[in-house]
């Protein structure tokens with residue numbers, strides 16, 4: 001469904017990712033792992049057309065994304081939950097969610113999708129009139145994921161959803177992501193928490209200094225000596 005071929009992107013003259021090849025099938029859960037600065041967020045931004053490709057190609061169902069303006073990407077069913085959540089603090093929980101359904105197709109089904117999001121995240125339903133900025137970090141992360149779901153995406157891209165969360169909230173967040181995947185949504189999960197990520201995804205790519213240095217099934221990566229030494233503390 002989504003394919004990156006030889007994707008390179010840079011900020012000014014400094015390359016951030018080089019020659020990245022990634023494929024995601026319909027309904028798959030795929031990890032994008034690596035240390036700080038490896039190029040994970042840049043890869044998601046490239047898919048969302050938020051950074052310019054210096055070379056390479058990204059296609060969804062064979063359509064070259066370069067031929068489309070950035071606002072068309074969500075219309076193709078790709079939702080991007082950015083690093084650091086970025087909810088609108090002065091708006092209520094429900095207003096934040098409603099804004100997520102901004103493409104025409106999602107807007108038409110907004111109230112039904114809202115019910116679905118509230119059933120996945122009952123905590124958001126309890127807090128629907130609360131200002132988003134007054135919620136805890138974990139609650140804001142749920143809200144950011146819920147807002148992504150309001151697009152009714154085929155692919156949900158999550159950038160470090162566990163960053164800065166207490167362990168118990170990290171557990172809840174990963175359970176919810178698993179639940180969303182089981183409903184049939186493909187997931188592209190960016191994580192520094194490699195062991196947790198490998199327990200959720202089916203396959204993963206490891207980025208280092210802007211390049212994919214390894215990819216394989218979760219079991220292959222979890223048993224790989226290099227991955228164990230660099231990311232799993234074994």
Ligand SMILES: Nc1ncnc2c1ncn2[C@@H]1O[C@H](COP(=O)(O)OP(=O)(O)O)[C@@H](O)[C@H]1O
Pocket residue numbers: 011014015016034035036037038039040041042043
């Ligand atoms: N807005 C930016 N301007 C300049 N350089 C950036 C910017 N964002 C990221 N970079 C650089 O690009 C590289 C990849 O960053 P990023 O994709 O954010 O990595 P990750 O998400 O894996 O931590 C890093 O060297 C980082 O310093």
Ligand SMILES: [Mg+2]
Pocket residue numbers: 040041042083159160
């Ligand atoms: Mg990042």
